[in-house]
Amino acid sequence: MPDPTRLEIFKNLFHSVAEEMGAALRRVAFSPNIKERRDYSCAVFDAAGQVLAMGDHMPVHLGSMPASVAAAIQALSLAPGDVALLNDPYAGGTHLPDLTMVMPVYLPRGRRPAFYVANRAHHADVGGSQAGSMGLAREIYQEGLRIPPVKIYQRGRLVRDVLAMILGNVRTPEERQGDLAAQIAACRIGERRLLEIVAKYGRREVFAYARHLLDYSARMMRSVLRTLPDGTYRAEDFLDDDGIAPQPLRIAVTVRIRGGRAVVDFTGSAPQCAGSVNAVRAITESAVFYVFRCLLDEQVPATAGLMRPIRVVAPDGSLVAARPPAAVAGGNVETSQRIVDVLLRALAQAVPARIPAASQGTMNNLTLGGSDPRRGGAPFAYYETLAGGMGARPGKDGISGIHTHMTNSLNSPIEVLEHAYPVRVRRYALRRGSGGAGTWCGGDGLVREIELLTETQVGLLCDRRRFGPYGLAGGQPGKPGRNLLIVGGRRRQLAGKCGFYAAAGTILRIETPGGGGWGRPGKKSAMAVPEQGRITRARSNG
């Protein structure tokens, strides 16, 4: 039995390494996507590549980073001073814009790595047919530059050939170079901190508590699973389509809970599809990891131990465990959200009082690219996700205009956006009435209207445009989202997933889904629906 004090102290120590890496990455990074939106994650791994700590960054990276470390270890022999870089979803990545760095940490006179540190950042562009590298595609080759595990640093030296090769294939090379430097800086901070910790506590103690920490997380998870009634719970939900064919795509789950263990089986889900919403297995594991971690009623470290009592079954070649060369840009951001929805629907049968209704279930991915006339035609690439309505909770309304589940990225301030890109934001507001009614109401989605000031390549990757987020216990579903194009005052509805060039002066209006309601409407007294200011209302209709 480990010493409870040391256990707590090491928990904090490893976590602070990941947090300090994150702070460095955020401060040094160049792109608004990292600093303003915080679309990154940092983590610490043991010598076997098991997660010891992860910063409180992006949930979708949580369960998928270990795959990166495993892939890097398998493909490369990492010497002191080496740093591996990768983004290949079929070799440790998730989707191409997420560039992951893995660095081995050698102790003095150590012959093998004692730890690994890794970080992942979403880059605003990694080439491909669509500016922002998040558009519709039919195979991964169209989605951008695919980087298997390679060394970007060797023995402490930058491998210039690899860097040049990457920068030659992306739309905004200077920004990429700055962000990659930030990722390296973050790795170095992590390495330094781990070495300090080992110097202070001694390697035996540090290794012992790394192991204890994994066991501890596993105990915590088992204790939560024991609070769920044993049984088999099934549910399904659908993605609207893959952006190419109109058919809905089924995701099905069977959750078996038995004596402090869980099997989460996605057999019955649709086969992988032609469009870009395929999820690789690591994403599916992330989504499962996320849901069960939320069931824990206290803060626990996100270590590999948490997943020990849980087994994930995902049929090879399905939507939730795609094989190459399937396109995957949306698997990370859209399919991951639906997997969460399906799981929650199943678990609501087991413990209804602890599960919220469906949240918006999409990240409303928007990419814009082109050349900026204000800067002599310099290329620009912009990526953003939009918040929506949170599902109602038993006993609480859902929150409006907020990111839920697998993402928590911030919005880009309008004053940053308009300075950096040739766009104008005309409206940024809550989409009133979009949350599902219920004893507790779903949160409202958002409306964002962006005027394009120059000819722009637009990419939209959004779901929940046909099937609204479900309600629970008799609550109404939230309103599905809508994408609209406004040209010369005329509105035209767009598909959820599409890509096109738009002329200067075009307005893009994105309405994001509301959350589902919980419980039958009308039971709670005094259900106040927020009213709008009168002047605001007069304008919003015009």
Place this chain on the structure above:
Amino acid sequence: MRIAIDTGGTFTDCVFVRDGRLEILKVPSTPRQPAQAIAEVLRRLVAKLGGESCALTLGTTVGTNALLERRGGRIALVTTAGLEDVLEIGRQARPRLYDFFVERPAPLVPASRRFGLAERVGWDGRVLQRPTAAAIARVVGAVRHARAEAVAVCFLFSFAHPAHEAAMTRALRAAGFAVSASHEILPEFREYERTATTVVNAYLLPVMGRYLAEVERVAGGAVRVMQSSGGILSARRAAREPVRTILSGPAGGVLGAQYVAERAGFDDVISLDMGGTSTDVALVSRTLRTTNEATVAGLPVAVPMLDIHTVGAGGGSIARFDRGGALRVGPESAGADPGPICYGRGEQPTVTDAHLVLGRLAPQGFLGGEFRLDERRTRDYLERFLRRAPGALRSLEEFAQGVLDVANATMEKAIRVISLERGYDPRDYTLVAFGGAGGLHACELAAALAIPRILIPKFPGVLSALGILRADVVRDFSRTIRLPVASLAAAREALRRIFAVLERRGQADLAHEGFSAAELRFERLLEMRYIGQAYELAVPAGGDFVTAFHRAHQQRYGYAEPGRPVEIVTVRLRVAGRTAKPELPRSRPVGHSPKAALTGEQRIYHRGRMLSAAIYDRARLRAGHRFAGPALVTEYSATTFVPPGWQARVDGWENLRLTRR
């Protein structure tokens, strides 16, 4: 005579210097009617001092409390049309990731009192849509109809072109409303943070306005108020910009720590203020370091504040075992009610109970003996608690040591955040520990971070008031300009013009505070970054600021790219008027032996051993006294623990200096 009053805590502290001695008055605080305690202090002062005229400087938590308890004014918000909800959407992120039941603080202005004006300015300050007089009049009507007490106005890009905001503000003020305009409060980019800050200011206007008017009436003269940035300001001005006073009390503590360390010959200080529920840490060098990224009550407040980091570890922090068998301490606190077990009513083990079990508190020595600690009760409860706990901690003492180790780990992390994470090495600093429990943890924290020395100031209970007593009058100005630096000479010329405007405003403001231009000190900072980078570093505006920026980037992040173009994002000007500062006298050493202060001995448990520790009475320790650990130093409201291997010395200002042997 200058006097300082700090109303933050259980007691309202008043300090002043008379005949070279620091005098202290303490009266119980009156949280419901904060001005009452001040009136009481002033009554006693008159009795003591007679008719001597007093200049009062005040540290206050009225603003903080109004924000925490949501007791501010009924206010309206006017924004650029189409962006009325920015305040509510915020940055669209949730405060906790893995919690289905997470809450986001409700906006201070509900949707029904948020109004849009049809106007628009572009990113470069160009006017895209001018507001019409009719539209402005309609908004004024709507605000009146909403029965708002005060109004916040924040338009997009108003830092680049404030005319629209100014027009709206004039119209509202003409209609009799108190208005906070974002270009006056915070002319910086990022609309949500600027809006939120402007709204907090408007929200506090009614409360602080009434309170400060009352204080001025009670004081019968001019009053100055401590700001979160570490400078003071006339009550009249503070009443218009109350958002600047939110961390008034903690800022006083940092200044106080800086003062006592500086007198003792140390410029670089980490201050540690450990109270009942939380601990504040800050890093100070000759100049005060401020941040614009503070969050108070879940809301961003982007005016400059001293960079104070707060963590939920204090004397009342509750210890428990979680389901996985780890020992957790805090952030839940037993507070003052029910308090720790040893106070007689609490039932959950706390950090204070752990100190008692280890022998680090003298049971009779709290608040001059008024407050006895119940050791029997503490041991009974802890034994019962441990019987239910996982088996690894066998003895009470081992458990107690564990509680302290975990609490120390939390505080150590906080110090790392303000030092190492910002590129400063704690080994170059002096730890100034105060608050009721600061001295109990100081040595172990210093050891963990290799901080070479500790200063336990004399009067640790009124350090905040002491800081307030010596603060300068300060006004902070800023403006986002986003200026690419093509050549140093051209940039300097542009900056000269921008700073000249801000300096004129500073001179005018400080003339109102009674300072002539010659008495002012200007501090000019530039927030710079590589073009395209998203985060800024502050460097002094003088000299070759581009080289200074590369150097700062190298220091903080380990690399610089001298070839890359840079830009100046925001300029900052701090205008300070030096005030007359009472100095504390230096005492003459009386010899090394502290025998006269020795009051007894106590058994303590330290790292697996029972030891005998000397107990010294702080009030009887004199300059020059030296002693070695293990020892306890008790005083009215605080205790210091000197572990074995540490050496204590009383310096010329009667601070306790602790170093490792």
